[in-house]
Amino acid sequence: MQIRGIMIATVILGGLAVGGVARAQTISYADAVTTLAKDCGADIKKLCKGINLGNGRIADCLTKNASKVSPTCTSSLDSVSAAIRQRNDAQAAYTKACQHDIAQHCRGIKGDGYTLACLIKTERIVSGKCNQAIIDAGWR
């Protein structure tokens, strides 16, 4: 009974993990900060003169001046930070998600760029997990 319980839990958790990967909708860094510039540009110019994105300083400045920042910018700030994190996580997940497919279909290919090109070319026989990782990473 106990073993079966563990097995069921594994199947459910495994399913969740796959579902989680498939659902991850990520956007490029460029699109993320374009949204920030659009929604927060005026507030940044007014309240954060001379301050840059690096080390979270724009985010800190906008948070510190929360009472003067537009509501659109406040909500955008959170979603942009999340979007950047998601894209970064998705790219970090690629190597592991595609490890098996690389060994299987792209063995002996040198260079990360050529390896990715091979995976994209063999899309039809590459695992769903790897294909999804490539999409989430923004490389297709």
Added chain:
Amino acid sequence: MMRKHDVKKAALWTALVAAAISTSSAIAVAQQVTEQRIASSLGKLTTAAPIIDVALLREEAANGAGKGMTGLPNWGKVAQLPQMVVEIDFQNDSVGIEPESYRTLGLIADALHHPNLWDYKFLVVGHSSATGSDKHNLDLSEKRADAIREILSTTFAVDPARLFAVGVGEYFPIDASKASTADNRRVQLFNLGVFR
């Protein structure tokens, strides 16, 4: 002592340089910058890039005024590489980047995160126009190059070990006959070759 820049919009240029065929020095001024364009420009590396010592480059720039990039032993090596130019706007006499240029920074980050460029390290070179004292311009250009390096390595999580920054002030104008022109306020990004 320190004269301020009198041009409102500091137009900085980011030239993306791939260490490649040393015969052609193709400078493409970007009408429209895309990640693909950055990636393909930087991906042209076919030969080993020269070994670069950032401290040496800094010194060489400050002491070699008037000679131009190509006339100096170390800068000459990188100056021959193909480049792509994009524009980044800074606030007047400040390291603050205008929000309008965030997208360009993001595009560079997207390109540096692509597997095609994983293997490479990059040098961010800050330039200024000749408006203001040369010492002030040298400092400002260095801070601006540092700011870009910091943004790429923190906001956009590019491994800081892949990124180097140096300011060269007004010493390498794009157009020496118009040293005060805004075109000379720019940042170049050089591909320094294989990382590690």
